[in-house]
Amino acid sequence: MHNSDNESFQKGLTRRGFMKGAIAAGAAVTLSDKLAMATKMISGKAPTIEAVRGVGVDPGLVRMSLNENPLGPSPRAVEAIADRMFGVNRYGTELGDLMQALSEFDEVELPKRDPNRSFFRSPPGPFILSSGSSQILGLLSLAYLSREGGEVVEAEFGYGQLSRAGSFYKEIFGVDVNVIKATMTKGYKHDLDVMADLITEKTSLAVITNPNNPTGTLLQTEEMDQFITKIPSSVVVVIDEAYLHFAEQDPIPSAIPLALKYDNVIVVRTFSKAYAMAALRLGYGVASQKIQTELRKYSTGGPNVLASVAGAAAVRDLDHLQKSREVVWQFKHRLYEEFDKMGLEYIPSQGTFIMVNINRSSRAVVTEMRKRKVSVSSRRQDEFKNWIRISAGTDYETEVFLKTLKDVLSKAS
Ligand SMILES: Cc1ncc(COP(=O)(O)O)c(C=O)c1O
Numbered sequence: 001m002h003n004s005d006n007e008s009f010q011k012g013l014t015r016r017g018f019m020k021g022a023i024a025a026g027a028a029v030t031l032s033d034k035l036a037m038a039t040k041m042i043s044g045k046a047p048t049i050e051a052v053r054g055v056g057v058d059p060g061l062v063r064m065s066l067n068e069n070p071l072g073p074s075p076r077a078v079e080a081i082a083d084r085m086f087g088v089n090r091y092g093t094e095l096g097d098l099m100q101a102l103s104e105f106d107e108v109e110l111p112k113r114d115p116n117r118s119f120f121r122s123p124p125g126p127f128i129l130s131s132g133s134s135q136i137l138g139l140l141s142l143a144y145l146s147r148e149g150g151e152v153v154e155a156e157f158g159y160g161q162l163s164r165a166g167s168f169y170k171e172i173f174g175v176d177v178n179v180i181k182a183t184m185t186k187g188y189k190h191d192l193d194v195m196a197d198l199i200t201e202k203t204s205l206a207v208i209t210n211p212n213n214p215t216g217t218l219l220q221t222e223e224m225d226q227f228i229t230k231i232p233s234s235v236v237v238v239i240d241e242a243y244l245h246f247a248e249q250d251p252i253p254s255a256i257p258l259a260l261k262y263d264n265v266i267v268v269r270t271f272s273k274a275y276a277m278a279a280l281r282l283g284y285g286v287a288s289q290k291i292q293t294e295l296r297k298y299s300t301g302g303p304n305v306l307a308s309v310a311g312a313a314a315v316r317d318l319d320h321l322q323k324s325r326e327v328v329w330q331f332k333h334r335l336y337e338e339f340d341k342m343g344l345e346y347i348p349s350q351g352t353f354i355m356v357n358i359n360r361s362s363r364a365v366v367t368e369m370r371k372r373k374v375s376v377s378s379r380r381q382d383e384f385k386n387w388i389r390i391s392a393g394t395d396y397e398t399e400v401f402l403k404t405l406k407d408v409l410s411k412a413s
Helices: 003-011 015-042 075-087 095-105 133-146 161-173 192-198 221-230 256-261 289-296 305-316 318-342 362-371 395-411
Strands: 127-130 150-155 177-182 205-209 236-240 265-270 283-287 345-347 353-357 387-391
Touching: 075 305, 095 127, 095 305, 127 133, 133 150, 133 161, 133 205, 133 236, 133 265, 133 283, 133 289, 150 161, 150 192, 161 177, 161 205, 177 192, 192 205, 192 221, 221 236, 221 256, 236 256, 256 265, 256 283, 283 289, 305 318, 318 345, 318 353, 318 395, 362 387, 362 395
Parallel strands: 150 177, 150 205, 205 236, 236 265
Antiparallel strands: 127 283, 265 283, 345 353, 353 387
């Protein structure tokens, strides 16, 4: 803390001093205390929707539908925003620090830069920063599907943003794009042999979401490496690692070495999940200069400064990241345990969510649950008519979800 901050902090008179005090106090409650409190509340008492106090939502509401992080962001990230927000009249020069933090976390070397030169004049490195990872996926679709047409190969139950973009360009602009859906394995995993076989001369993009949304299945880096060596280098392989940090594996597996090894591979990451900053819109990619040059042709700007400083602080808060992972793991294991008892089929997940087959129309059940203020997803109706996807909640939210689900199922036919 700077000296001037220290003084005002002690006096508690300035806005910044007030904010910092409030954040420090909030931080102290949001982390381990909150989990301990929730556990204490659950034991011996039936959980109630009225008592739910979800982070970032109105009291009395359980939102487990949007794959958000229930723990909330690192207090260090919030503090970084508070520190910077009174200076937003100045353009941001902090992107370099975010890249530095990422280079340490992802063990990626940055090109040497002259500290006397502006960050914007520094040699380009492997990172591309964006306003949410959707922006990078959007740039990929513009660069590799919208102009001369092309072909996208993606798993049948994949995330689908690039496939939807391909269909959109074809339908609205008449661009010659093929959207090819690859069947998955019986366990809802990417079948990379099937994907490789479907690739043609026209294929411009092959998309792997790892872990996959919504099936939560995970591929190992070596499997993807073999796939890449099998297919033409003209195909850009997109590896979307939005949920990677939640893999129950240490060290966290990463495809970044593949993006550094191959010119035609891009790894895409987001701050919306592991770092709980969905509304701040921050994402990044790791890719060769060849891919970056293509994306830059369509770029309309990168992340804002508050997202950048928060991102750098969040990446350095390894303790909070680990807490996030553990909250999600706890949620999933609790659900597995209960679904086993209920005899429901589910897909074990390495993401922040679980797909479960409730053996009846999921739309009706989701609507009924929403009336009881518990929100889960039934969006994949074409493929998963009887399934719901539940995103991670805290202990208490998870107990309320289970109680509500059981109640609704007992009344539904
Ligand atoms: C697999 C996957 N990729 C990308 C995104 C987009 O994330 P964002 O634009 O918030 O970074 C999501 C969001 O849910 C996702 O599930």
